[in-house]
Amino acid sequence: MNEMAQIDAFWRAANYLSVGQIYLLGNPLLKEPLSPEDVKPRLLGHWGTTPGLNFCFAHLNRIIRLRDQDMIYIAGPGHGGPAAVAHAWLEGTYSEVYPSVSQDAAGMSRLFRQFSFPGGIPSHVAPETPGSIHEGGELGYALAHAYGAAFDNPDLVVACIVGDGEAETGPLAASWHSNKFLDPAQDGIVLPILHLNGYKIANPTVLARIPESELIKLMEGYGYRPHIVSGDDPAVMHQLMADTLDEVFDEIAAIKAGSGGRLPMIVLRTPKGWTGPHEVDGVLVEGTWRAHQVPLTDVRDRPDRLAALEEWMRSYRPEELFDAAGRPVPEVTSGVPRGPRRMSANPHANGGELLRPLVLPDFRDYGVETKAPATATTEPTRVFGTFLRDVIVANPDDFRLMGPDETASNRLQAVFEVTDRAWDAELLPTDEHLAPEGRVMEVLSEHLCQGWLEGYLLTGRHGLFNCYEAFIHIVDAMFNQHAKWLSASSRIPWRRPIASLNYLLSSHVWRQDHNGFSHQDPGFLDVVMNKKAEVVRVYLPPDANTLLSVGDHCLRSRDYVNVVVAGKQPTLDLFTMQEAVAHCTRGLGIIDWASNDDGVEPDVVLACAGDVPTLETLAAAALLREHLPELRVRVVNVVDLMRLQPPSEHPHGMTDAEYDTLFTVDRPVIFNFHGYPWLIHRLTYRRNGHANLHVRGYKEEGTTTTPFDMAMLNDIDRFHLVIDVIDRVPRLGTRTAHLRQRMMDERLRCRAYTREYGEDAPMIRNWVWPY
């Protein structure tokens, strides 16, 4: 059998299986004429993109076999789920991981029935789909994922099918330029296949409707060498695609051999819903937006539609593709690569299989010496940078640091002592720390940072994304999707654990010295908390040593999203390294030296989370000790926010007994929080004594001003905390009226100072723990 016929057979088989998944409950091989009962009552699925995906898979398999190429795919239009599933079934992988869906008629029946069916599988490419690392829901991230997968995988090619609709999204539009950050020597190659089927849901697409000359310029402008594969006659198209792929992989081989030159990409122009019903009731469907989802509806009720479905399915000539037992015949499967070379079984697409634990230096060696607590300052992220520097050295090919051009701004610059920023565009003599093989990825796109890192993690590597706190909201939606991927994966036995996605959020809401209101938003934590407790963790280390301890912990963890919020500005050192380890292991604890309630019931608990709120809380504790020495104050600092929840809500949650001991059941608790105050209420909602909990936090008051003025604007400042204590501890009221008034006056005095001198008063700027 000739090669093209073989590819065509695979393609027809995949198309047949795709239609079957969308439509059929039984009668998978059409051994009988189709009856209404064979058809699903709810027809759900996306046909339009599917034949194009199948076409690509069939042809890529030929290349894999011919060149023994290590290759995975990313299906940008992953709503063509049936294609990826059909592909995996034809390759045998599906039955390996889901034995009940065997490669025979019974299995085919199950394959069809389960698709988009209650208790079955999602209609999109999903974690359930072998061979996929890319969820087919929210469009836009395919190419970024592809690049992430390619970094540090020198022998891998990532074939990335980009929908022409998807190409209109911002993240995808930005992703083309990822080639400036890829080193063909050290990294794999991404092969973008822009699939111009002409339409999105109900509209034509931009890239399909600009002159082809403009499209070519666009791709060349992005730095690629475009190859056009265009047409609708399968025979012609098979030959054209095969020839083009031969050419493309020769180019790739030359580039891998060091020839330089632009990376190839393919523009594949085929009709939407290719090979499906051409017209329905006299209206054109094939090659139009009408083919996007289910081209033939009402199939159960309309005999003509039922007949059309049968005709459509028979047009693939199933009798030539499957034997009597429903097994794909050798003509179909002989083109399938072997073992892990199958894209549906490639270990890169189940990255946990390849994951090696990071080699981590002992973080305790990087700690700052804390002689007396809260008397000297350090920039926490700067210290953490020295640890990251050595993580990079110890893990030269499976750890990367991502950030939107803020690595130095976030004061992690120690990493540049040992590595550079990845950069494969022009270099000037004045440049510093740029090199193709750099381990730090800096691009002014939070979407790319996130997408690259996801791709990198999903293929079994490690990394950290450092970002300004406010702008991490840019990737809220991507975070949501990744968290969902992790939740779903945790229930799939064959998906192996991958490294956690670690965020280091700095330049946070309380220290926007250069910027203002637009840079003040600690709300990412609220977004994170909406996802399944099993996959999310939030840490607010208040000083350098606790940041080290938390950072080390996150880099060792698996299958989580870890969010660490930490300051870059000089911050008081609170804990010795030993104390920091204990504190972070507990996740929260009493700060002994700031409390004066040892052995007695406290009158008030001052709780805090986050560096600036902790500083203000300590200063408030000192003021209380000075002015109300008889008041028993307990200071509790929270590093691991999840500890506040009950164990029923989160695996880190503490018992009520532990909570009650720490926070009391009946004393006022003034909680000074880094973020929006409601999050603390949410976490502690079911706790005893919740009615006594008063939370301060960011209440969306801000502008370009001094750090202490910011604190005052939101009432998290030391003076206001003292006022809160006065107002809330019973019986303090009248006799502390003088103190209360003094605190209000202090606020005014401090504000006036900023208005006069443009900075905080020295007593604020230079404050240290006085006892």
Place this chain on the structure above:
Amino acid sequence: MNEMAQIDAFWRAANYLSVGQIYLLGNPLLKEPLSPEDVKPRLLGHWGTTPGLNFCFAHLNRIIRLRDQDMIYIAGPGHGGPAAVAHAWLEGTYSEVYPSVSQDAAGMSRLFRQFSFPGGIPSHVAPETPGSIHEGGELGYALAHAYGAAFDNPDLVVACIVGDGEAETGPLAASWHSNKFLDPAQDGIVLPILHLNGYKIANPTVLARIPESELIKLMEGYGYRPHIVSGDDPAVMHQLMADTLDEVFDEIAAIKAGSGGRLPMIVLRTPKGWTGPHEVDGVLVEGTWRAHQVPLTDVRDRPDRLAALEEWMRSYRPEELFDAAGRPVPEVTSGVPRGPRRMSANPHANGGELLRPLVLPDFRDYGVETKAPATATTEPTRVFGTFLRDVIVANPDDFRLMGPDETASNRLQAVFEVTDRAWDAELLPTDEHLAPEGRVMEVLSEHLCQGWLEGYLLTGRHGLFNCYEAFIHIVDAMFNQHAKWLSASSRIPWRRPIASLNYLLSSHVWRQDHNGFSHQDPGFLDVVMNKKAEVVRVYLPPDANTLLSVGDHCLRSRDYVNVVVAGKQPTLDLFTMQEAVAHCTRGLGIIDWASNDDGVEPDVVLACAGDVPTLETLAAAALLREHLPELRVRVVNVVDLMRLQPPSEHPHGMTDAEYDTLFTVDRPVIFNFHGYPWLIHRLTYRRNGHANLHVRGYKEEGTTTTPFDMAMLNDIDRFHLVIDVIDRVPRLGTRTAHLRQRMMDERLRCRAYTREYGEDAPMIRNWVWPY
């Protein structure tokens, strides 16, 4: 004085004023040698981008004057705030809106001092900046805002300066293609000026480091005709820029006259920090990333730096630019356009000045007849579409509907009876509803939908963004920034109210029939709630008539972000139009016919918000009436979520008295909510009886399954609600054990049905109110 000298004078004056803002507290005209006390203690600001912005402003003014051109600017790198402020001051606008910052030495002193100073103005271009509609914080939205401003403003040119760093972001990368949605006849023109100053914060930029030939192809690929203006010698550059702008505006004039052809754009390549300190301590600064923020630091402490600052400022020859009183001399101001032609005073940049109220048809005419409540179904968004259709007819040039190719999918297709989708690329004979002048904007980019709409609203028009609920998270960050803009603007007396930003979220979490887990996320509401109560509103109309009432209200409102969540699937009609108006005006209320507690204290309150939760609540009420007829049940539906808060938290908040009457202070309240359950706890936190409140909602359980299975997965289904009542109403316990068991069995039966037949059982699908 010749034209170029005049432009140069304006440019030098603007640069001088920019440096002064970053550095000086006093001595604004350098009448004395600079002393350390003249310098601010905290040096905050971004010099790098500033001279380029000033250069553009100076040259654009020439065009405005010569051609009497209506023009506004968008400063993509809005962190160059000093430039926009200097420009407005030189044009006289600044002193008009802030009289104390007069156009003289005293005013100049204030101008300098206030910048990035406590109690002063933000360092970025901000609402406080006359002439701006674009906040200079989060990068990426400049070009989308520019296009939004240009739509339906046929005589306007929007000059949009795009930072080369900003150009790496996804939203910006997607925005170039906005030209396919602009109709040069009906709309204005956007002139992108890509500012290649070569660097972002600490890195070179991609577009500055690809071969110029590639850059030109890229811009041509985006459909523009690029003009390059490149160099660093001011004299040469002035002439080049002036000539280029003449050419560009001739091209624009020809296009406006109907010549066709590509829109021009400019690539401006100048050194970062141009005209600033060339070297500092022997290290190159001008033309490198080191010029990004404050090129000379430690100026107060180091006399050499102080001298360098003085030299730098004097290099602009202030004595030629300002008279003895500190007023800009005629050579500087003679190039300034007059009155509203000044970009800093153009009414388009204070859109409320131009805002006309929408002409709204009477929404009550579009209502569905509700003979008996909850017995017939309607698709709410389909009905709302007929209203929108007539809104479009009645407001042909100041209302637009945006959406990421989901307008028909969200069932608003009635709009296509009267208009088309905006489309200015190739048309095929098979196309439907595409035309350059279409009022519906569909592009597969939530970022563009949002950015265009913001630009459109900020220039005084109206619109609505319809989107799948889950994917609106893509614009979380943009929403945040717009809400902040509205909050800040509300405190600026000269900013006039603009139309609200309206979201219609459909295809929501509970009805993802075609899709699955990735499409299930109602968390945008949580993001919205973190913003200032004064600017956010959330509505959950449970049927078609309430959607009409809410929609009409939103389109009339000003200065808010309105979020409306509504279903597109057949939904029971609950209210007559008259009832709907009353219900929505109240914002919440008892559903009489579903309650049986009239005149007595209820035993339990079943509260609900959102269409599917309301349906399940009604069905639960019917079950309770059937099985426990003696139980007094009150059903309360909430449309306006903000009503749940106390009046101290939100202007819509209801008093405790009203709340207590509705929800009781001591009876169990089972609240069935559309979104994540915590939001209801958050809103009702301070209410009496809060301990009796049990909230059901989406708890991140989902997949591709039937609607009722989704409800069961998250325990919001009717049977579980009955169980909740049994578990929570005191004394029901033991005697209702049979009923409780029956409810559990019903759940199992319903689930089994879906597994067998792939759809919900008829008793569920066809349920109507039985009494």
